[in-house]
Amino acid sequence: MTAWKIARLVAAKDLRIEARSRVVTNQVLPFAALVMVMFAFALDNDDVLTRVAPGLVWLATMFSMLVLVQRAFAVETADGALDALQVAGVRPGGIFLGKAMALAAELAALEAVLLLGAIVLYKAQLRGPGVPLLLATFVAATIGLSFVGTLYGGLAAGAKGRETLLPLLMLPVVAPVLIGATRATEAALGTNGASPSEGWPWIGLLTLFAALFGVGGTLAFGSLIDE
C-alpha cells in the first residue's frame, strides 16, 4: 500500500476518533478561547490588545497545539496501537503524513476560532487587501506546525515524562513559525501601520519551514518511533 493511501487512512481514522470523542470541540477549543480571554484580562487595554493581537493568536495556537499533539499520540500509545502499526508494516512516512493531515485540520478549526476571538475581543480589523496574505499565512503556518507537532509528538511518544518533555522539545523549534506568522498576520491586519506587501517575505520563511519539516519528518519518522 502506498504512503499516500496509508496517510489518508490514518488521517481519516484520527479525525473519526476526534469526531467520536469530541476532545477538540469540548476541551481544546474552550481552552484556547479561555487563553484569549485571560490575555484580555491581563493586558486590559484596547490599544495594546489591538497591537499585540496577532502575536496572542499565534501564542494561543501553540499552547493549544501542545494539547492536540499530546492527544494525537495518546490514542496511539494507550493500547499499543503505534507498536501494532509498526508490526503491520504500515509505512512510517504514511503514518507521519496522515497524523500531520489530521492535526492540520484540527489546527485550522482552532485558528479560525482564535482569529474570530481576536476580532471580537481585541478589536483586530480584517481588511480586504490583507485577506489573501492572511489565508496564505494560516495555510503555511498550519502545515509547518502540523509537521513539527507530529514529528516531536512521535519523538516524545515513547519517552518517560512525555507530557512535560514535549513542550520543552517543541516550543523552541516552532519559534520561527511564531515570529513569521505573527509578522505576516500583523501585515495582513494592518497592525501598527504595516502593509500587506511587508508580510509576503514571511510566507517564504513559513513555507521553507514547512517543507523542511515535511520532508525531514517523512524520512525520519520510522526511526523515531522504532525501538
Next chain:
Amino acid sequence: MDPVVHLEGVVAVMGGFPVLAGADLTVEQGEIVLLRGPNGAGKTSLLRLCAGLLPVERGAARVLGCDLAADRTSVRNRVGLLGHANGLYADLTVRDNVTFWGATVGASGDEIAASLARMGLDGRLATVRVGRLSAGQRRRTALACLVARRAELWLLDEPHAGLDAAGRDELDATLREAASAGATVMVASHELERAGALATRVVDVVGGRVRPREEAS
C-alpha cells in the same frame, strides 16, 4: 520448503539487558507452537524478535524468508503480533477498528464482515465503542483485526487472557482453522492445559534460550 522461522544462536538485547541469549528454534508452516516458561524467560522477546520489532544483536534469524539481521522491517506486514496490549482505538467502534486494520492490507468489506463474524463480533456488538467493551471482548476484537490482516505468521502473547469460555473456544477454533489454511502460529502462554491441547509442539524458553520439549498432539 524453507521453515517459517529459523533462529540460530540469536542474541537480543533490550535496554542493555540481554533478553535472548543464544536462542535456537525452527518452526515449519502450519505448526502451532506453544512457548512456555517462567516470567522473564524471553517468550515475549522471542515473539517481538520474530515480528521484526527487536533487533538481532548476534546470530542468524530468518522469518518468512526474511533475514532479520539485515532487514527487520520487510517481514512486518506478513506477521500478526498480539501482545499484552490489543492495539485498538478506544473511541472507535469494533467495526471501525477491524476496518482500519484490515484496510492496512487492502481487505475488502466482505473480508472485514467475515473477520467480525468469525470472532462473534457481528451484529450489535460491531457498533459498540471498544472503550465500552469488556476485556474479553476487546481481546476478541484484536483477534478479529488479526484475521482481517491475513497474517502468515501469528505471534500471540497470552491470547487466552481475559477471554470467557466461549471466547477461548472461538480463539482455539480460529487458530486451528488458520493453521490448517497454511498460517503458522506461535503462542506464549502460562495456561498450559488449554494452550498445550491446542499446540502441535511445545518448547520451553528458559533464560533467553529455547529447549525443544515434546510433541503435544
